Amino acid sequence: MESLTQKGVDAQTFDLASTTVRELNQFLHHELDGPEYIEILNPDGQHSIAVGLDAPVTVDIHGHAGYFIAGMNKQASVTVHGNVGWSVGENIMSGSVLVKGNASECAGASGHGGLVVIEGDASSRCGISMKGCDIVVGGSVGHMSAFMAQAGHLVVCGDADHGLGDSLYEAVIYVRGEIHGLGADAQIEPMQESDYAKVAELLARAGFDHDPKTFKRVASARSLYHWNADHFQEY
Amino acid sequence: MCGIVGLLLKNGALNARLGELVTPMLASMSERGPDSAGLAVFAEQDQGEKFSLFAADSEFDWDALKHALDDEALVGKPGIVSQGRYARLTLDVEPDTLKHWLGEHFPMLHVLSAGHYIDIYKDAGHPAAIAERYGFTGLTGSHAIGHTRMATESAITPAHAHPFTAGEDFCLVHNGSLSNPYSIRRRLERRGIRFETDNDTEAACRFIEWRLGEGETLEDALEEGFSVLDGFYTLLMGTHDKLALVRDPFACKPAVVAETDDYVAIGSEYRALAHLPDVKNATLFEPKPEVIYSWNR
Numbered sequence: 001m002e003s004l005t006q007k008g009v010d011a012q013t014f015d016l017a018s019t020t021v022r023e024l025n026q027f028l029h030h031e032l033d034g035p036e037y038i039e040i041l042n043p044d045g046q047h048s049i050a051v052g053l054d055a056p057v058t059v060d061i062h063g064h065a066g067y068f069i070a071g072m073n074k075q076a077s078v079t080v081h082g083n084v085g086w087s088v089g090e091n092i093m094s095g096s097v098l099v100k101g102n103a104s105e106c107a108g109a110s111g112h113g114g115l116v117v118i119e120g121d122a123s124s125r126c127g128i129s130m131k132g133c134d135i136v137v138g139g140s141v142g143h144m145s146a147f148m149a150q151a152g153h154l155v156v157c158g159d160a161d162h163g164l165g166d167s168l169y170e171a172v173i174y175v176r177g178e179i180h181g182l183g184a185d186a187q188i189e190p191m192q193e194s195d196y197a198k199v200a201e202l203l204a205r206a207g208f209d210h211d212p213k214t215f216k217r218v219a220s221a222r223s224l225y226h227w228n229a230d231h232f233q234e235y
Numbered sequence: 236m237c238g239i240v241g242l243l244l245k246n247g248a249l250n251a252r253l254g255e256l257v258t259p260m261l262a263s264m265s266e267r268g269p270d271s272a273g274l275a276v277f278a279e280q281d282q283g284e285k286f287s288l289f290a291a292d293s294e295f296d297w298d299a300l301k302h303a304l305d306d307e308a309l310v311g312k313p314g315i316v317s318q319g320r321y322a323r324l325t326l327d328v329e330p331d332t333l334k335h336w337l338g339e340h341f342p343m344l345h346v347l348s349a350g351h352y353i354d355i356y357k358d359a360g361h362p363a364a365i366a367e368r369y370g371f372t373g374l375t376g377s378h379a380i381g382h383t384r385m386a387t388e389s390a391i392t393p394a395h396a397h398p399f400t401a402g403e404d405f406c407l408v409h410n411g412s413l414s415n416p417y418s419i420r421r422r423l424e425r426r427g428i429r430f431e432t433d434n435d436t437e438a439a440c441r442f443i444e445w446r447l448g449e450g451e452t453l454e455d456a457l458e459e460g461f462s463v464l465d466g467f468y469t470l471l472m473g474t475h476d477k478l479a480l481v482r483d484p485f486a487c488k489p490a491v492v493a494e495t496d497d498y499v500a501i502g503s504e505y506r507a508l509a510h511l512p513d514v515k516n517a518t519l520f521e522p523k524p525e526v527i528y529s530w531n532r
Contacts (some may be wrong), residue, residue: 045506064505064519083519085504086489104489104521123521124486143486143524161523 011039011060021046028053045085050078053095070097073114089116092133105142108135111152117206124161127154130171136206144183146173146218155202157210168220174199176215187221236385237397237410238264238362239490241471241501242511243378243478243530249497250279254374258366260500260507261381265362267410267503268383271396272365273357275348275406275473277532279377286324286333287347287355289393295343297322303340320393321356321369330403345394345431350404352475357382357396377532380473382408389434399437401444404475409436410503411467411488419463439464443472457481457527471501479529486524493517499530 014024024040028050037058043049043065050059051068053076061069061080070078071090080088083101092111099107102120109125111133118126118135124142127135132151140158147163149171159177166183173186174195182188191213199212240260244250253276261272290297297317304313304326314325326333330349337344348355356369362383366372382397389395398406413419416435419442424430428441442463446456453474460470460481467487472479480501482490493500493508495517502508505519522528 044509045504047506063515064509066504066506083505085491102519102521104491105486124524142521 011037013039013041015041016044016046016049017042021049024049025051028055028057028059032057043080043082047085050076053078056095064101073097083120088118089114089133092116102139107137108133111135113152115202115205121158127152127171130154134202134205136202136208138206138208140177146171147183149173153198153202155199155206155215157203157208165218165220167224168218170220172198173218174215175218176210179216179218182218185221185224186218189217189219191215191217236267236387237408238267238383238503238507239397239408239410239469239471239501240264240381240503240507241379241473241478241480241499243499243532244497245499245532246497247279247377250377251375253376253379254370254372256498256511257374257379257381258371259510260502261371261383262363262366263507263509264381264383264503268385269361270386270391271357271359271384271393272362272382273355273384273396273398273408274366274369274371274374274379274381275353275355275398275400275408276374276376276379277352277404277473277475278354279375281351283325283351284327284330284349285351285354286326286330286349287353288322288324289345289347289357290320290322291343291345293320295320300324300341300344307336318369320358323354348400348406349402350475352376353400353404353406353473355398355400355406357398358393359391359396378473378478380406380408380471380478382410387412389432394432395434397436398473399434399440401437401441402448405440405444405447405472407436407440407443407470407472409439410469410490411483413439413464413466413468415465435466439468439470453477453479454527454529461525469503477529477531479527480522481527482522482524484525486522490522491519492522492528493519 040061043063045066047066048068051071054074056075059078064082066085069088074093076095079098085104087106089097090109092114094114096115098117103118103122105123107122107126108116109128116135119138121139122137126141126145128147130149130152134153136155143161144163148167150169154173156175162181163183165186196212242257311327358365397408400406413435416438419438443456468483469488469490
């Protein structure tokens, strides 16, 4: 994925050293008039930048940003040219969020749709409780990623820490590197043609060049779905 | 929620700017902890036995303390530099001896820290106001640890603010909550270790200091801590020559580290680090759960 400002398109600029995040978000929510390109400077770890967007706007954030960046995103394409804190793209509905650096915990948490791309590493609980979005991580993910993930795909080009896919529902995880431990009810399954196609599609959309054949599939064994009579109904 | 910050200067030329660099770190974490704050500062060299004192009475007469100590035949010549309710006392006396003596003669005084390198300032109120009150920007030294508190257990008082300390030249700040502080406390109290508050963090602080007192390295003590401390924690600790950082097995509480040739800086969030010189070119990383990180000055 490439940001539009890199193509030389004029952008409207907000400098968060002199403008508040609230003013920026007010503008993004109420004053956008048709497709626009927004540049944000000096995020300096501030929270909630470009949350709640619902327009096909392109936003470039230059620098490291804080929590909840581009949360609840709908339609917009948001790029962070730096690292982000917790919960980037939380509850994303559609559109895309691209982080050129690393992401802290809970990237793409509860996302319903759209695409979250982390070019670097994502920390723990990446894709926790995702409900239909796609997440592609260029590096590795931390522990308990895709915990209780319900639908959608998490593609990890690097390694995954312990507890991967704990208590998964119907989301599917693809990992290229080493898996340091699966969570409860997660299992490695054979890749099907549909899996190779899905990985190839998501890698292409995220801008990564890997052979889909090098990925493993992790999905739910579904043993947590059913009442286990061997427990003598003690629960 | 709480905010923790730490800064260790590798480049001694920056020591004169320690307070200037660390104060914005602390102030930026005010939203994570607006009800009290504290800062531990370690001097660059051994300054003899010294104590940070805090007066419960805002009108406390520090000259009266000096005169009383002057009259005390058993101890050497005291030096006192006071700033409102805070004072630094330099005096060549064992911490326990001083605490016992203060308890008898000046029970309204609280010993915040003891050691040859450490000074601790802590108080209730907004972190920026506390930084202003005690002149944090003018402080110098080799490393500092700060905390902004949003109390989720135990009272909001200066004594319940972090950093906590035990023994000499050791302090600890904590973001999180422990689930077993009372069982740890009972075990330590059976060994004669006394507590000064009912705060959960004090249990972690006294546990680790106890292990250090038993001759363990800080790293060994922290390794044991993983099996003893239950709950959520990012712990940042300082000794006279190092900073150490650990997170609980679930890494439930945040931390981020920035390292350059000149310093290592730790914050709950990147916001705390954003103003530091050349931070844009720093190596930034998030510490892993149950891994011990330590840096020597």
